[in-house]
Amino acid sequence: MSPHLHLVEVEPVTVAAGLLDAAAVLPRHGTESLSGVAPHDLDAHRAAFGVRRSYLGDAAESLLTAIDEVHLTGRGGGHFPTAVKWRSVLVHGPGATVVVNAAEGEPGSAKDAVLLQTRPHLVLDGLVAAMEVMGSTDGVVWMHDGAWASARSVSRALAERAAAGLADPSIRVVLAPDRYLSGEATGIIRTLEGGPTLPRFVEDPARPWSQGARPVLVNNAETMARVGLLATGSTATYRASSLLTVVSAGHRVVLEVGPTSTLGEVVERAWSSPDGRPPQAVLLGGYGGSWVSWEVARDLHVDADELRRHGLSVGAGLVGPLPATACGLEEAARLVRYLAGQSARQCGPCVFGLAAVADLASDLSAGRLTPSGRRRLGRFMGEISGRGACRHPDGALRMLTSALTVFGEDVHRHRRGRTCDAPTFAILPVPGED
Amino acid sequence: MSRHATVREARPARPSTGDAALRIDPSVCDGVGICAHLAADLITVDSWGYPIVRAEPLRSGTERRQAEAAVAACPRKALRITS
Numbered sequence: 001m002s003p004h005l006h007l008v009e010v011e012p013v014t015v016a017a018g019l020l021d022a023a024a025v026l027p028r029h030g031t032e033s034l035s036g037v038a039p040h041d042l043d044a045h046r047a048a049f050g051v052r053r054s055y056l057g058d059a060a061e062s063l064l065t066a067i068d069e070v071h072l073t074g075r076g077g078g079h080f081p082t083a084v085k086w087r088s089v090l091v092h093g094p095g096a097t098v099v100v101n102a103a104e105g106e107p108g109s110a111k112d113a114v115l116l117q118t119r120p121h122l123v124l125d126g127l128v129a130a131m132e133v134m135g136s137t138d139g140v141v142w143m144h145d146g147a148w149a150s151a152r153s154v155s156r157a158l159a160e161r162a163a164a165g166l167a168d169p170s171i172r173v174v175l176a177p178d179r180y181l182s183g184e185a186t187g188i189i190r191t192l193e194g195g196p197t198l199p200r201f202v203e204d205p206a207r208p209w210s211q212g213a214r215p216v217l218v219n220n221a222e223t224m225a226r227v228g229l230l231a232t233g234s235t236a237t238y239r240a241s242s243l244l245t246v247v248s249a250g251h252r253v254v255l256e257v258g259p260t261s262t263l264g265e266v267v268e269r270a271w272s273s274p275d276g277r278p279p280q281a282v283l284l285g286g287y288g289g290s291w292v293s294w295e296v297a298r299d300l301h302v303d304a305d306e307l308r309r310h311g312l313s314v315g316a317g318l319v320g321p322l323p324a325t326a327c328g329l330e331e332a333a334r335l336v337r338y339l340a341g342q343s344a345r346q347c348g349p350c351v352f353g354l355a356a357v358a359d360l361a362s363d364l365s366a367g368r369l370t371p372s373g374r375r376r377l378g379r380f381m382g383e384i385s386g387r388g389a390c391r392h393p394d395g396a397l398r399m400l401t402s403a404l405t406v407f408g409e410d411v412h413r414h415r416r417g418r419t420c421d422a423p424t425f426a427i428l429p430v431p432g433e434d
Numbered sequence: 435m436s437r438h439a440t441v442r443e444a445r446p447a448r449p450s451t452g453d454a455a456l457r458i459d460p461s462v463c464d465g466v467g468i469c470a471h472l473a474a475d476l477i478t479v480d481s482w483g484y485p486i487v488r489a490e491p492l493r494s495g496t497e498r499r500q501a502e503a504a505v506a507a508c509p510r511k512a513l514r515i516t517s
Binding site for chain 1: 457459460461462463464465480481483484486516
């Protein structure tokens with residue numbers, strides 16, 4: 001049966017505006033067992049979202065316009081305008097490789113896993129639409145080696161589409177090492193060019209592939225799913241929203257919220273307090289994001305513009321509330337230690353500098369940082385800033401800087417050798433550690 | 435045969451040749467440090483011996499010559515002068 005007949009025959013019943021129709025619940029570690037959101041097979045996908053339009057030839061511009069109109073930004077953490085990125089690849093002509101980046105390196109985040117396991121056809125519709133706009137014959141789903149449930153879902157969805165005669169362009173799944181930096185775009189491109197899965201220094205961020213190599217467009221899985229929503233042809237039903245992962249002691253909740261929701265409402269809805277008290281602060285964005293005091297976070301809307309005015313960002317959508325009884329400095333030191341360990345080990349300032357900062361942060365959290373150690377910490381943080389091939393050390397510094405501000409009273413107390421007398425187990429999940 | 439979308443916006447122009455600057459690729463730099471000796475006005479060294487390269491463009495013939503010497507001497511070819 002020809003693919004064109006399929007597109008004409010199936011009528012959309014109701015077009016869901018959002019990505020998820022409920023919140024998903026996952027364990028603290030891993031993405032193998034997910035509940036709360038029923039996975040969509042191809043029929044359910046079409047019933048919920050309708051049928052993807054073709055964006056070949058002259059129709060391509062209409063999708064770029066739609067992406068522009070809804071101000072879609074990248075959801076991997078950078079929140080760069082998606083239409084601008086697509087056009088910057090198109091400048092180099094047709095035939096780019098298009099990658100959906102589903103290597104969700106952020107340890108606490110599970111939004112991409114939820115999309116891959118429950119809405120694979122949204123992600124794949126987005127990928128195919130992107131490939132049509134780019135004139136691409138090489139589509140890649142880039143995933144962590146250990147993400148078995150997500151990989152199974154993608155494989156099953158690809159097989160379903162082939163069996164249904166959708167005649168998608170060529171799409172392959174490429175597996176990445178289970179590391180934090182495997183989701184970094186230049187590393188992905190480097191791998192596809194035959195190199196190692198490690199970040200690369202690029203002169204021009206608008207052209208992250210090698211001179212003479214095939215252009216590559218990389219978009220986060222959530223971004224691609226949003227393109228999939230727009231690919232049904234209607235911007236009227238598209239709803240601006242954010243996918244967040246809220247981390248509690250024993251589980252995580254992934255939910256979709258609109259820009260009128262506050263972080264306070266998100267926490268109230270999706271976080272389990274261990275002591276019945278509100279959190280003292282929230283880590284927002286990812287382990288390279290920012291701590292926000294509860295006083296501020298409670299009333300902040302999950303709106304990109306408002307967050308930017310506060311120097312904040314949704315980032316990778318991680319929401320990590322810190323219980324009242326925990327020690328923010330200990331948590332921050334633990335996260336810096338993890339990030340230092342995840343260095344690609346290519347750049348001196350990261351290998352040596354970030355490790356030294358992690359040591360000093362541990363000293364601070366243990367109440368044994370001397371005055372000269374304090375001065376070294378400040379100097380080292382200033383020296384490392386902006387001097388890696390990628391932004392990994394900068395994220396760690398951003399998170400630590402925000403911790404030193406938000407937990408300023410703790411800093412004062414810890415300098416005098418008195419620690420918080422807080423439980424020493426990890427609040428936020430650190431792979432391999434807790 | 436599919437055609438890609440036509441391009442509607444040009445990319446912003448890159449800085450002109452008057453903005454030549456010394457740039458380092460930190461992923462190939464090994465902290466050997468010859469550059470800091472040859473380009474003392476442009477490069478200092480951090481707490482671990484790795485070069486901190488000034489971001490601003492080259493401002494004089496002297497700075498240009500220092501930059502060129504550092505580029506040539508780097509055993510890892512980590513430095514280049516951009517325009």
